[in-house]
């Protein structure tokens with residue numbers, strides 16, 4: 841049983857979909873290596889890879905063209 845997850849880190853990511861200018865939340869994938877979801881308006885798939893410690897500097901990210 842792995843316990844590498846920070847208990848204070850919520851398993852979702854706030855994300856700005858630049859395609860539709862809306863915020864959404866994407867959730868951790870089963871392997872815990874990325875956050876994945878889709879745009880709530882146009883269903884564009886989005887994925888944010890989780891970089892090793894120190895790689896993610898913010899809580900909010902942008903996705904889109």
Ligand SMILES: [Zn+2]
Pocket residue numbers: 857859860861879880881882883884
């Ligand atoms: Zn969209």
